Amino acid sequence: MTSDAPPAETDAPSRTSMAGIAAEMIDAEAERRALQAKDEQETLFADDLLPGVGGGEKRLSLRQGLAAGGSVTFLTLMTLGALDELESATLQTLAPNIRDSFHLSDGAITVISAASGAFLVLGALPMGWLADRFRRSRVIGWAGVIFSAMVFASGLAGNAFLFFLARFGVGIAKSSNQAVHGSLLADTYPIGVRGRIASTNYGAARAAGALSPAVVGGIAALAGGADGWRWPYLLLGFPALAVAIFAFRLPEPPRGQHEMQSVLGEVIEDAKPLPISIEAAFARLMRIRTIKTSILAFSALGFSLFSSGVLQNLWADDHFHMSTFQRGLWGSIGGASILLALPFVGPRYDDLYHREPAKALRLLGLCILPTAVLLPVQWFMPNGVLFMIAGIPGVMASSVAFSMISPVLQSVTPYRLRGLGLALSAIYVFFIGATGGALLSGLISNAYDPRVAVLVIGIPASAIGGWLMIRGASFIRNDLSLVVADLREELEERDRQVADPANIPLLQVNNIDFSYGHVQVLFGVAFEVRRGETLALLGTNGAGKSTILKVIAGLGTPSRGVVRMNGRTMTYVSPEQRGRYGIHLLPGGKGVFASMTIRDNLEMAAFRMRKDTADRDRRFAYVLDLFPDLAARQNQRAGSLSGGQQQMLALAMVLLQDPEVLLIDELSLGLAPVVVQDLLAIVERLKRDGMTIIIVEQSLNIALAIADRAVFLEKGQVRFSGPARELAERDDLARAVFLGREGG
Numbered sequence: 001m002t003s004d005a006p007p008a009e010t011d012a013p014s015r016t017s018m019a020g021i022a023a024e025m026i027d028a029e030a031e032r033r034a035l036q037a038k039d040e041q042e043t044l045f046a047d048d049l050l051p052g053v054g055g056g057e058k059r060l061s062l063r064q065g066l067a068a069g070g071s072v073t074f075l076t077l078m079t080l081g082a083l084d085e086l087e088s089a090t091l092q093t094l095a096p097n098i099r100d101s102f103h104l105s106d107g108a109i110t111v112i113s114a115a116s117g118a119f120l121v122l123g124a125l126p127m128g129w130l131a132d133r134f135r136r137s138r139v140i141g142w143a144g145v146i147f148s149a150m151v152f153a154s155g156l157a158g159n160a161f162l163f164f165l166a167r168f169g170v171g172i173a174k175s176s177n178q179a180v181h182g183s184l185l186a187d188t189y190p191i192g193v194r195g196r197i198a199s200t201n202y203g204a205a206r207a208a209g210a211l212s213p214a215v216v217g218g219i220a221a222l223a224g225g226a227d228g229w230r231w232p233y234l235l236l237g238f239p240a241l242a243v244a245i246f247a248f249r250l251p252e253p254p255r256g257q258h259e260m261q262s263v264l265g266e267v268i269e270d271a272k273p274l275p276i277s278i279e280a281a282f283a284r285l286m287r288i289r290t291i292k293t294s295i296l297a298f299s300a301l302g303f304s305l306f307s308s309g310v311l312q313n314l315w316a317d318d319h320f321h322m323s324t325f326q327r328g329l330w331g332s333i334g335g336a337s338i339l340l341a342l343p344f345v346g347p348r349y350d351d352l353y354h355r356e357p358a359k360a361l362r363l364l365g366l367c368i369l370p371t372a373v374l375l376p377v378q379w380f381m382p383n384g385v386l387f388m389i390a391g392i393p394g395v396m397a398s399s400v401a402f403s404m405i406s407p408v409l410q411s412v413t414p415y416r417l418r419g420l421g422l423a424l425s426a427i428y429v430f431f432i433g434a435t436g437g438a439l440l441s442g443l444i445s446n447a448y449d450p451r452v453a454v455l456v457i458g459i460p461a462s463a464i465g466g467w468l469m470i471r472g473a474s475f476i477r478n479d480l481s482l483v484v485a486d487l488r489e490e491l492e493e494r495d496r497q498v499a500d501p502a503n504i505p506l507l508q509v510n511n512i513d514f515s516y517g518h519v520q521v522l523f524g525v526a527f528e529v530r531r532g533e534t535l536a537l538l539g540t541n542g543a544g545k546s547t548i549l550k551v552i553a554g555l556g557t558p559s560r561g562v563v564r565m566n567g568r569t570m571t572y573v574s575p576e577q578r579g580r581y582g583i584h585l586l587p588g589g590k591g592v593f594a595s596m597t598i599r600d601n602l603e604m605a606a607f608r609m610r611k612d613t614a615d616r617d618r619r620f621a622y623v624l625d626l627f628p629d630l631a632a633r634q635n636q637r638a639g640s641l642s643g644g645q646q647q648m649l650a651l652a653m654v655l656l657q658d659p660e661v662l663l664i665d666e667l668s669l670g671l672a673p674v675v676v677q678d679l680l681a682i683v684e685r686l687k688r689d690g691m692t693i694i695i696v697e698q699s700l701n702i703a704l705a706i707a708d709r710a711v712f713l714e715k716g717q718v719r720f721s722g723p724a725r726e727l728a729e730r731d732d733l734a735r736a737v738f739l740g741r742e743g744g
């Protein structure tokens with residue numbers, strides 16, 4: 001083997017000066033920024049190519065849209081949503097009766113009713129996860145069954161604790177509404193009617209919420225007595241159960257079918273999607289700028305919207321001495337005005353989205369913004385009637401904007417992540433927005449008065465919410481273009497797999513962009529590895545070699561692009577799950593527990609196999625046979641081993657996992673040549689045993705000695721991909737490796 005001595009000693013003087021190095025770093029960063037800016041600009045398709053946009057798409061009436069997916073899904077989910085809302089208002093109306101029945105304090109009943117909202121947020125994540133993995137009709141059905149059982153249980157609860165537990169169940173089950181319904185609706189009905197479907201659903205829920213106090217109060221009064229409050233719960237449980245049982249039979253449409261139809265003209269079905277890691281999904285979703293800005297906008301809006309009604313009533317009572325009836329009347333007029341406005345916003349949103357999606361989002365921003373001006377006008381009104389009247393336009397406009405949260409998110413969320421995307425928004429909007437806003441309003445209102453609370457929170461919240469929404473509008477074209485690009489890539493890949501099913505790569509990365517915070521370090525990285533192949537990843541310092549290994553292992557979520565194993569998408573699969581599918585990473589640096597013995601290190605690594613002792617023994621035998629040095633000194637402390645031996649132990653620990661794809665970051669770094677030779681011999685043996693290996697190597701010679709193919713990365717981009725020996729002939733690239741080592 002030849003030496004890796006750098007051939008460019010003559011470059012040394014210019015590089016050794018600090019100023020030279022600093023200038024080089026500044027240049028490199030400027031180049032990276034330019035690349036990042038270009039990357040952000042690059043993906044812009046014409047409007048006509050975006051899903052649900054432009055002349056090629058037929059305009060649909062709501063009736064036509066519902067007919068396309070069968071109206072039964074819409075009606076069932078709308079009924080479930082309305083029953084949820086009816087139930088939500090039940091506790092508010094019956095709170096005094098329940099308090100007396102269980103001999104609770106005002107504080108305790110308030111906590112119990114507020115807790116239901118928090119449980120709703122708790123349930124959103126699991127519901128979203130289930131929605132992205134399993135038949136949504138089944139998830140909705142089970143959630144409905146639990147909901148009705150818990151509603152019955154609320155009515156039957158013998159004491160306050162059992163009542164609290166029942167509320168817990170109700171809250172969790174209700175979160176299906178946020179996370180699962182939106183996902184199923186998006187895939188059942190065409191893109192062009194999403195706005196109208198959302199506004200109709202919202203209207204039905206609001207109407208049910210408005211009717212609830214009368215219905216619930218009426219039933220409780222009819223039943224009479226101290227336990228009269230139980231009857232509304234017991235009666236509500238029956239229709240909820242009936243609709244839930246019906247929901248099991250709802251059809252399950254292919255995920256993303258309408259985007260695919262619109263963009264590709266056909267539907268690609270992933271019959272068995274791999275489980276999605278919540279962390280990875282959230283990381284990806286928050287990289288989509290339309291999602292990030294609109295979730296923040298709706299959360300800001302939630303800060304003022306959810307507590308404004310209570311504060312308004314408190315002020316009307318304290319300041320204008322309005323009676324309960326008067327306040328109730330104005331509340332109903334306000335609610336009715338929202339119901340009257342909803343039939344306009346849905347069609348308008350759909351219409352604008354069809355023509356130019358950015359305009360649809362801007363419309364929502366423009367609905368939110370005026371509240372910032374209307375609030376001070378309202379809260380300085382001289383009398384109660386004017387105060388109530390002036391409150392109507394702002395709440396009406398903000399509420400109709402709020403009703404469009406689902407269509408906005410549905411449009412840009414990758415179809416595999418719809419459930420989790422909606423869950424994410426529920427967490428932000430209901431927990432941070434509603435609960436955070438309520439807490440803050442409560443604090444300020446206690447310290448000063450409701451007017452101060454509204455002005456201090458409401459004005460900035462509406463201004464920020466509106467501004468963010470308008471800002472989000474400028475991102476949507478790019479984000480929809482990325483949806484198009486991803487779908488096209490998926491179709492190409494599907495066609496390739498159908499045409500040549502015997503030749504599906506074991507591992508594939510395509511179009512990978514990755515950023516640390518705002519700093520993008522990978523730009524459209526793509527390569528493949530076939531079964532049994534050894535691929536060397538080479539490149540200059542900081543080119544992104546370790547980062548792409550992390551992306552393959554699931555330790556980093558790309559902001560764009562796809563990772564596939566055996567042709568199946570695993571971009572959002574957790575690192576642990578990838579380990580189960582056979583992807584294992586030997587990271588660079590120290591990978592052993594220094595204070596533990598070799599044996600204990602290995603035992604730790606084999607923890608996952610503790611139940612299957614036969615498998616565990618087989619793997620131990622294999623690994624100890626590969627590393628006789630380690631086998632001979634199993635009781636020695638790992639920290640007392642040489643660097644090379646520690647590297648062997650780290651490798652042994654990974655090999656215990658029985659990897660199908662082994663990712664090695666910097667096998668030879670800092671090790672003596674003789675140790676490197678030993679390690680290479682082991683890699684050769686692994687190759688013979690059929691293992692697929694991706695190895696990051698600084699040394700070109702080592703890479704050439706073991707790799708079948710090589711990929712050369714520079715500044716986050718693939719500069720070369722091909723047989724390893726061809727890379728050796730590329731003088732420019734080979735030199736870059738040496739210079740990179742020198743410079744870094």
Ligand SMILES: Nc1ncnc2c1ncn2[C@@H]1O[C@H](COP(=O)(O)OP(=O)(O)OP(=O)(O)O)[C@@H](O)[C@H]1O
Nearest residue numbers: 516519521539540541542543544545546547548744
């Ligand atoms: N955790 C991190 N946070 C922020 N930036 C990071 C992080 N890790 C790496 N980077 C940056 O990302 C870029 C790619 O780093 P990476 O470690 O993947 O490169 P590499 O090709 O493996 O380099 P080297 O050979 O020097 O290890 C570099 O500019 C690096 O500074």
